[in-house]
Amino acid sequence: MSTPMAALTEAAARVAMFTTAVQLGLLDAIDREPSTVDDLARRCGANERGVRLLLAALVADGFVEEVPGGRFQPTAPGLASLHPLLPIWDQLPEAVRTGKPALDMDSPDTATEMYPHVVASLANMWRDAAVRTAELLPAATRILDVGAGAAPWSIAIAKQNKHSRVVALDLPPVLSTTKRAVAAAADVADQFAYLAGDVFSMPLPVDTYDLVIVGQLCHLFDEPTCVRLIDRLVGALRPGGTLALLETLAGGRGAAVHELSLYLRTRGGALYSPETYQKWLRRAGLDAADVVEVNGTPAIGLFTGRRPSA
Template sequence: MAAIAQQQPLTPERFFNAVNAYQQTEALKAAIELEIFTAIAEGNTNAATIAKRCSASERGARTLCDFLTIHGFLTKEGSQYDLAPDSALFLNRHSPAYVGGAIEFMLTPRLREGNARLADAVRKGGSALGDDVLEPDNHIWVKFAEAMMPLTRMASEIMAVELRKGGESHKVLDIAASHGMYGIAVAKQNPAAHIHAVDWENVLEVAKRNARAMGFADRHHLIPGSAFEVELGSGYDLALITNFLHHFDAPTCTTFMRRVHAALKPGGRAAILEFVPNPDRVTPPAPAAFSMTMLANTPSGDAYTFAELETIAKHAGFSRVELAPPQVGMGRLVIAYR
């Protein structure tokens, strides 16, 4: 009874915070648009100087910076603000790891609408918006490629280094290549590698542009079309399947992986990068919560556990499947061997 008496009284704070969570989204969006984080990185550390740098009111700057401090994006001592370490790395425009531009995709009206109609998606078991997001040459994937590239720079390098440990690759298939960064990172680690990038034709223009800018145009080849239908070729040492399988149900993934298996040479590897929750499907928080993103925005996609990915790969004919040790951004690398 004494232990019960010492417990904190229950409050509706969790409900209040969840219902108002959209405020954090909008505050972060506003801070990125106003360049609040960049202003502080430049030495503007109080509300008055931040306001002047960002062409904002002092009251507005103070209120926004206090809110960002509450949520851990900033720190505050007296009237002076500073950047939290992750904000300094990812939200300062002067940082090579800046990812603020990703809001141009992550906060698009279609993705917001998918979440606004979540009750319908739960009833249906898939997005209430239909399957138009997976239609050929959908412009949303161009926006994805352009906006999300900075988020993948570090992850692509980690993944490429890990894959190089398994031997040199010469012919590489890059599925749903998007911005092309994963294939380009592999090309950096493998001087003789030629990358064959598959995606919709309009999206591949982004990958082509990035490959040229980074000096890999002569080793970067385009295969426009659907990864489920286009002729992939054969004899690949390595296939990159990055953030792709989660858009589809397990039978569809298995059918697709059979195509990849056929395209690989004996002993070839399929490198699958995905959000991989633990078997309990509620940890770690970010990979586990990705299932909700897929429910809201795809007809049948999901975040797959390692066991589920292993089953998909083995049913497709792969002999061995491993979970690579390093964290790759917020994802994990699963390697399937032909």
């Protein structure tokens, strides 16, 4: 178990390592092309031993990986774009004092500023969980991915079922990131189409989809808004179709910090209990199944509800 001193040192060191790699241009350099320690030290005008130790620590923490030839590359593209998110945490004292969040990422305007920089890294976190989720979900041909981001869940489904057709829905400025992620995933681009808009106000097709998938979206909103969202999406399912929610499990591994970050950056976002998600699905007329845990840390649950056949 980590002691307070070890936990603080690790957290402070992690922020400093990441910031140093961004500020020296090292992360951007290896994002463009995997490089060796000496090459990076030369290109970034830095001390060779310093670069070697920094890279070793970044490897140990999963930011960077070593590839053949003693070269290093980031574990996900565009990592440096996460750096502007760090100062939000400086506003935690004010948010705790006043109850007012530093950001409202639950509003489309703020979401469109932030998510294009974040969703590729989020998708990378769910890579294995998405493969497992695709195996667990019932076979589906027509799929709607709501708040798709970099589309981790629907890309995994499309890879597994070449007959599936996905419509990825997101706010207009985020969809260009979605398209890039789909283009980068081997061989699924022709299975995807795109729908740009705000899921709460745009017209949605009725009685259409075998599967509507909603990954990491509900937690941005308060309970009445989640209920409204689920009610809207149930209308898009064909009879017999499935609504699938993927959400961090309240009380699970990683949940406490996730919930604090929602307090800091949304007006009403929260992590809800498995019983609450199941209650919402049943209230919307679906047959709710038991939750299945699909990811370790943070612990992510798959909640499904099936629309009864006509």
